Amino acid sequence: MSIVRFVNVSKEYMLGEQKVRALKDINLEIEEGVFLAIAGPSGSGKSTILNLIGCIDTPSSGNIYINGQDVSGKTPDELSDLRARTIGFIFQTFNLFPVLSAEENVEYPLLQFKDISTKERRERTVKFLDIVGLAKFAHHRPNQLSGGQRQRVAIARALATHPKIILADEPTANLDHKTGEGILQLMKEINRREQTTFIFSTHDARVMAMADQLIHIEDGELIASEITK
Numbered sequence: 001m002s003i004v005r006f007v008n009v010s011k012e013y014m015l016g017e018q019k020v021r022a023l024k025d026i027n028l029e030i031e032e033g034v035f036l037a038i039a040g041p042s043g044s045g046k047s048t049i050l051n052l053i054g055c056i057d058t059p060s061s062g063n064i065y066i067n068g069q070d071v072s073g074k075t076p077d078e079l080s081d082l083r084a085r086t087i088g089f090i091f092q093t094f095n096l097f098p099v100l101s102a103e104e105n106v107e108y109p110l111l112q113f114k115d116i117s118t119k120e121r122r123e124r125t126v127k128f129l130d131i132v133g134l135a136k137f138a139h140h141r142p143n144q145l146s147g148g149q150r151q152r153v154a155i156a157r158a159l160a161t162h163p164k165i166i167l168a169d170e171p172t173a174n175l176d177h178k179t180g181e182g183i184l185q186l187m188k189e190i191n192r193r194e195q196t197t198f199i200f201s202t203h204d205a206r207v208m209a210m211a212d213q214l215i216h217i218e219d220g221e222l223i224a225s226e227i228t229k
């Protein structure tokens with residue numbers, strides 16, 4: 001079963017009086033467990049696709065199925081529940097809480113789940129900080145960590161809720177090349193081990209080369225989707 005399916009999806013934004021067509025009639029299937037890159041020039045619609053998959057935005061027309069569920073017609077509460085249980089997010093600017101330690105940042109999204117006990121919360125926090133190689137930095141705040149370490153905290157935070165899909169909007173854009181490559185390598189290891197589906201946008205050809213599937217968009221249109229591995 002596809003974990004993500006777009007059927008004739010279009011997205012328009014109003015910019016003052018002007019209509020911007022951010023996505024035009026996109027048809028797309030993403031299989032569970034894939035390591036997928038979305039590539040395209042600035043303004044081509046990469047973030048719009050990620051926002052739609054992440055249920056933080058809804059299409060103007062067409063249907064989107066996430067983990068077999070049609071997201072159209074869902075209420076904002078239902079969408080936020082689907083999002084919380086299915087999706088993890090990683091951002092290019094890391095988006096950590098500056099006043100919280102690394103472990104508190106990882107634990108934070110788990111607080112919304114009443115069915116996860118304090119013990120389970122603590123265990124997951126320790127486990128995922130360890131997976132990203134930051135066990136020793138648990139009590140550090142973001143400003144006491146390097147860019148690569150901050151992104152590792154963000155990866156641990158995204159994994160802590162056991163999502164089926166992790167969405168990453170240019171996760172290496174604010175990192176130097178070597179650090180960025182380490183982050184991608186870590187994401188790929190987790191993808192292979194946990195079978196978590198990773199979907200990330202990028203401008204970087206070296207990052208694209210690590211993907212199993214590469215989607216090219218230009219001017220809101222899907223121009224190619226190739227399985228590379």
Ligand SMILES: Nc1ncnc2c1ncn2[C@@H]1O[C@H](COP(=O)(O)OP(=O)(O)OP(=O)(O)O)[C@@H](O)[C@H]1O
Nearest residue numbers: 013014015020022041042043044045046047048049
């Ligand atoms: N909230 C919005 N209101 C109006 N127009 C928007 C909005 N969000 C995106 N757009 C427009 O939709 C198009 C696609 O934008 P999107 O952010 O998806 O591109 P992108 O490929 O992610 O770009 P970048 O690589 O620069 O982040 C652009 O023309 C953009 O200006």
